[in-house]
Amino acid sequence: MNQLLGPDRPDWRWARVADLTQYSHTAALARLQREDELTRLVYDFRRALDRGMEEDYPELAAAYDLYMNHKQQRMLVEGLMLAGASNDKLCEYGFFNDKLLNYYHDVFFWVRPGLDKPIWLNAVIFGGMPHINAHHKDVTGTVHRLAWKLGADIFAELLKRGLSSDMNMIQVRSLAAEVLTTQLAMLSFSAGSGRDLPEWGARVLDFAKDQKPGSDSTDIDSILDTLLGKDGISVADPTIQDNLSLPARELRAHEYSVQGGEQCLSGA
Numbered sequence: 001m002n003q004l005l006g007p008d009r010p011d012w013r014w015a016r017v018a019d020l021t022q023y024s025h026t027a028a029l030a031r032l033q034r035e036d037e038l039t040r041l042v043y044d045f046r047r048a049l050d051r052g053m054e055e056d057y058p059e060l061a062a063a064y065d066l067y068m069n070h071k072q073q074r075m076l077v078e079g080l081m082l083a084g085a086s087n088d089k090l091c092e093y094g095f096f097n098d099k100l101l102n103y104y105h106d107v108f109f110w111v112r113p114g115l116d117k118p119i120w121l122n123a124v125i126f127g128g129m130p131h132i133n134a135h136h137k138d139v140t141g142t143v144h145r146l147a148w149k150l151g152a153d154i155f156a157e158l159l160k161r162g163l164s165s166d167m168n169m170i171q172v173r174s175l176a177a178e179v180l181t182t183q184l185a186m187l188s189f190s191a192g193s194g195r196d197l198p199e200w201g202a203r204v205l206d207f208a209k210d211q212k213p214g215s216d217s218t219d220i221d222s223i224l225d226t227l228l229g230k231d232g233i234s235v236a237d238p239t240i241q242d243n244l245s246l247p248a249r250e251l252r253a254h255e256y257s258v259q260g261g262e263q264c265l266s267g268a
Contacts, residue, residue, distance in 0.1 A: 006120050011067075011108045017043045021050070042107055063103040075140045076159065077101075078109050079147030082125070083155045093159065121148075131182045149175050 009015060016035065020028040020043055032040050045057045045064075054061040066074055073094065080090055087101045105112060114120045127133040130145045147155040154168050163169045 006114065006117070006124075007110060008124060010110050010125065012110060013039050013042055013107045014067075017046045021046060038106055059097070059099045060103050060107070062100045063107060066100075066104055067108045071140075075143050077104065078111075078140075079143045079155060080152060081105060081109060081111055082115070082144055083147040083150065083152040084115060085152040085156065089152065089156065093156070131179050132186065146175075 016039060020031060023031065025047075028043065032043055035043075042060070045054065045060045048054050048056055049061070049064070054064070066077065077090060077094070077096075080093070087096075087098045090096055090101055091098065111121070111125065114124070122129050125148075126141075126145065130149060134141055134145060136142075150158070150172065154163070154171060157163060157165065157168060163172055
């Protein structure tokens, strides 16, 4: 870890130990003299793990198991840590103990010292900013962003029973509006590059254009209604006969055959 810049990944201790295992034991020990006590302990654990003797380090072994083999629990533990939750809160929500959680944080997800360092946190954890570089298939990254933006109390309520509080629901809707408008602002910088503006962006722009001077242009319900549409998701109108006679699905390629140089339905 660069002491002047901070670590470039949250599992920096584990990455350092993995690098040291590429050396002979003697060469690794020499390099370990520059590391802190915990990193040296993790190195000993890694050697024991490679020899199948990890039971000599039960809490470290449990932290490693969480890191490697329990994706869903890991995602939520990391989310709560990013949200600022204490070990006591984490122990309340899962089958953990304080020592295991300290090892998990310090070895595999070192973030608490950086929660008030937004430059480091955004660069290392979110890849630039929480509003960008997210993908709908990256569930872990999305949960990390959600937890950090919502904070420990609201994220914990979401885990327990959903957002039962009206105030918490307002905060979640406010977060959604903030993320959307921030993304739209960023998209506007590349509007002249030939990129098509997404449909949702055009809707929000239409909403902003229609705002009257002095009105609240950040009204949450208006922004979300503009984005999602007043009517929400709908299905085909069942009162129209043609909709009822449509095929249940499109035909697949193997359901077509070629006869006499003409395409026709197989079985026709």
